[in-house]
Structure formats: structure tokens, C-alpha cells
Amino acid sequence: MGSVMSIATKRFRANHRPVQRDAHALSTSDLRRHRLSEIGAAWLLAGPTLFFLIVLFFLPVLGVFVIALTDWQFGASTLSFVGLANFEEVFSDEGFRISLVNTVLYVAIVVPGTILLGLGIALLIESGKSFRAFYRAIHFLPYMATLTAMAIAWEALLHPTIGLVNQTLAAIGLPTANWLRDESRVLPVLGVIGIWQNLGFAMVLFLAGLKSIPQDLYDAADIDGADLWVDRLWTVTLPMLGPVFMFVFIVVALKAFETFDTVQVLTQGGPGHASEMLLFTLYRESFQYLRTGYGAAVAVVFLFILVTLTLVQARVMDRKVHYQ
């Protein structure tokens, strides 16, 4: 592609030099006309985007805030502002508190698990040359697979009697459980599924990070007597992965906060509220219970958490990306 560009450029330089010189002789009114036509073209090209950004992003965000401040219900023709009443209701609601705590616990399981396994597998893959693509493909597979369908496969795997998990545990004499119907186990089990799905994603980001570590650093560490791979890991690899580490942390946290499919398919938030998480609460309150104002208030809280995380990520990226 580089060659295509340079051919086009050369041809341009060869053919159009006289024209370009003429351009200096253009009158100011011609220049102004040219500027105006460029502005017109720009708005024609960017107009649809501006329109759709406003209609599909900015007005809806505004709408969520407005709905959260009113008592409006689906289908109602009137509404009145109720101030922060919806938020007071949300924060005094035991169900929402459980949902928030569950989500945070779930994130606290998924993020470290995903990062440690993703990093470990990336290091193992990079430590040799054979079968790299093969191993990468296997570990990345769950990230590509339709989670709704795979959740149904997990359900069969965790089935109390015919599931492979309980069959295996029983065969080696360990206690079995009804994994998805047990209040103390359901959240960690969903966490395992979350790790299973995301670790390939973390692995790929770590692999990219590992590739960008200059060989010189390893040579220098060699000279300094870092003979064991553990030494090289601690003195070169992990410190150099610092920014990637932070980045993966936040991206995986964002994904974990947005977990919905496994809750919807496997548990519906149950048993009790044991596996209820924010996005499921948002969906159920807004679209099943039709508690519109309450749902909008949950959406605002959710937005606040995610935007905070994303802004932290943007700062990290800024520090990492120093070109441009």
C-alpha cells in the first residue's frame, strides 16, 4: 500500500507542478470560494453523522437524565418533576444495594482471574516458538463464541445430576453442588464463566505488549546476570508490561460491569437476589416491571460508574501513547 501511495504522489508531483505554481497566483476571492466549498463539502459529508450522533446518543442521554428526575411511566401522558426521589428510592432499595454489591464482587473475581490467567498463558505462548497460533486460537475461542449459546452449554455442564462437573467431582469423591441454585456459589460460578470468556482477550493484549518489549533489554539483563527466566520476568518483562497491565485491567473491568447475557440466561438474578447484577436490574426494572423512573435512575448510576472507568482508561492511554 505504501507503494500505491508513493506512485500516486509521484504522479501528482510530475503532472501537476505547473498547476500548483498557478495556485499561488489565484486571487483572494477564488481562495475564499475554495474555502467555502470545502466547508460546504465537509458539512455534507459529516452532516449525517452529526444528525445521528444527536438523535441516537446525545438526546437519549439527556432523556435518561430527564426521565430519572420525573415520575413518568410508560404510556402515561403526563409527567411531573420529582427531583431526586427516584435516586433516593434506588439507594434506599435493598435490592439495588445487593445488585451493586454483587456486581462489584463479580468484577473483583473476574478482573484478577482474567488478568492472571491471560498473562500466564501469554507468557507461556511467548516462551517458545512452536504452535503459537494454535494455542492462541484455542484460548481465544470463547471470546468469539456467542455467549448466549455457550451459557446454555455451561448450564448443561453444571447440571446437578448429568453435568460433567458433578459427575467428575463424584467420581473422585468430592462433594457435589447445585451450582446455579446455591446462593453462596452462584456468583463465583458466573465469575468463572466470565473469566473463561475474557481470558483470551486479555491474552491477546498481553501478547501484543510482550512483542513490543525490545530485545536489547533482555540482552542487557543477560549481561547484568539475570540468567534465570524468573529474573528476566521480574527485571524486564513485568515492569515493561506496566501500561498494558493497567489498560487490560480497565477494559476487562468495563466488560465485567456490563455482564448481562449469563445472568439473563442462567439465573435471572437468582436464587433470591444472589446473582443479580446492575445491567440485569436495569433491564428488569425498565422493561419488565416498567418502573421507568427507577430504571432510568439505575441507568444514570451505571453510566456514572462506566464513564469514570473509561475516563481513567483514557488518561492511562494518553500517558502510554506519546506520539501523534
Added chain:
Amino acid sequence: MSTHRFAQPCTILRHAALLFTGALILIPFAWMLSLSINPPGEIFRASFSFWPQHFYGIENYTQAIAKAPLLRFMLNGVIVCTAILALQIAVCAPAAYALAKLHFPARDLLFALVLIALLLPHEVLSLPLFILGYKLGILNTYAALIFPYVVSPFGIFLIRQFFKTIPDDVVHAARLDGLSELAIVWKIMVPMALPAIIAFGIFSVVGHWNSLFWPLIAVRDQSLMPPPLGIMAFRNEEAGNDYGPLMAAATIVVLPLIIAFLAAQRWFVEGTTGGAIK
């Protein structure tokens, strides 16, 4: 380069460890496949084996296709994903060009709007978008599944970054050859930015093929359901404990993306993790 980084005796350990984790990762897939070829009698027997004594795959798969309109779900997925991607490129590429190559007042403001939109998680917008769909009278149609995604802030961002690496001289040369700005976008810029367009295409198709949240809100008719919603409805209504056909249906839903991924691994890894910028 890396053989130097780690000692040789580790090679066997490396393979052992990676085969072990790889096998663990594959268990849900293997279990799904295994149940999908087992007869009901063997699934509920105490001594279960991955490969059935009586191969029951044909019965399970034909039952799955007969009981649930699986092919319809897949067709819906193809229609919705294609329409979304086509609209996204049609809307985003010209805007990306304007942001990368043209000078106009409020350009920075427009780009700031794109970046802010990039921040917003789509689920938060679902309530107002549902109301908008209702007012437009398009709920429970293909249009309902498509309209929230007509513009992709990530697509604009990605394509703009790529357009910026194309020299201005190319644009000037095209103008002097008499091409209109729109023709420059489609005949010069987009073909040159094909790698970015393909990466974005994979990101978009994978995301929308797998998505459950918005389809769950936007459509009710089974004939409109994309694959994830379709298989969930099939599980809830028909299959119950009939694991053979249910796993056959799950396999059919998962298969297209897996095959595409295995065929074009590098593109898929790049496309779906490039989205991490979001």
C-alpha cells in the same frame, strides 16, 4: 528471538501447561458437541461417555432445525449485521474523511462529540431508544434491531485514524483529476483504508451477531429474532430438558463465527481486540 529469553528444558513444560489450559477452555465446547450427538437415554445414564454408544447426531440436529426456526434466526442475524455494517460504513467513512482531511469550523467540536459518544455505554441509552422506536412505530421490525447502530463512534474514530496516515497529496491529486469530495471518499480513501475497514467490519459483525441485550428489548416475534435471542427463546419454551436438540441448536448458532474465526484468525484477533480502544 524468544528462545533466547527462556531456557530450553521448559519446552515440554510449556506444551504440557498450554495443552492443559487449552483442554480446560475447550470443555464447554466439547460438552456441547458431545450432548448434541448423544441419545436421550445415554445423557441421563450414570456412566456417561463423550462419544455415544449409539450415534444420535442426525436425529438431534434434524429435531433442532425442525423445532426451532434456527435457519431463520441465522438469516435474521445475517440481515441485521449486514444492514448495520453497510449503514455504519456509509455514514462513518465520509465523516471520518471530513474529520481527517478537510478544514471547517467546529471540526474539533464534532470530533469531541464523537469521542464523548464513544464513552457512552449503549445499554444506558436503551430506554430512550425504545421510546424513540415506539414513536417511530418500528418496534418489532428489522428496523428496530438496526437503527440504534446506524452511526458508530468507534468506526469514525478508527477510520479517521487510518485516513490521517494517507498523505494529503493523494487528496490534492484526486481533486485536480476532477473528482468530487464524495468520489474521493469512496474511490480513493476507502480502498486505501481497506485494512481498517475490514477490522472495523469484523468488530461490528461479531458484536452484533452475539448481542442479546437490545434484541431482547426491540423484538418479540420469533421470525425476527437474531441467533442469541432465538436460542434463548428455544431453550425457555420448547427444549426444556431435551438436551440433545438444545445442544445441537447451540452448536449451530456458535458455529458460523467459530469457522470464520479459524479461517481468518489474525483478522479476527485484530478486529475484535482493536475494539479495546473503546
